[in-house]
Amino acid sequence: MHWKEYRMTLKDTVLNKGVVLMQNVYKGDKLFKAIRKDNGKEVQGAYLEHINRQICVLDDYLKPEDITHYIIFGGFADWNMPIPVQMVEVIPETVVQYIGRNDDDDVPIFDKDLVHWQTTAYSSSIPYRVTWDKQTCRYVLKTEHDVVPIAKDMKIKIYKGETKNDE
DSSP, rough: GGGOOOEEEEEEIIIIIIHHHHHHHHHTTTTTTETTTTTTTTTEEEEEEEEOOOSSSOOOOOOOOGGEEEEEEOOOOOTTTOOOOEEEEOOOOGGGEEEEHHHHHHOOOEETOEEEEEEEBBBOOOEEEEEEEEETTTEEEESSOOEEOOOTOOEEEEOOSOOOOOO
């Protein structure tokens, strides 16, 4: 399921399923990354879109400032001590979902990452962007002129270079 189709409420996430959700996040289920609002660093965990107020039924609607975006993750604890759950506010435009696959160096691959890929028949010399394809309902690798479905036998490496195309 694509992250834009996956919404969680504060009640379901933190109160009812908090512990299970934290365990699932680190198993690769519903893992997200984003840039923190407070310090600009990347953070990974579960994604929460929280509506800050109840809208009125009469002539009212949600404005962007009515929604706060969070990444939730387990904090640090000493031996045998409870592990706290931490929630940090993130920049909504930077939220991307784990695609369920790691690269050849076991680094998680996220939506919008730049990657190089190869199969036994072909190898890419330019970076491709990992993108959700609405027509086929799966992640693909894209350039300006090419779309490549991600195959199981494909070797993928996260692109480490710089690019001018930071969509």
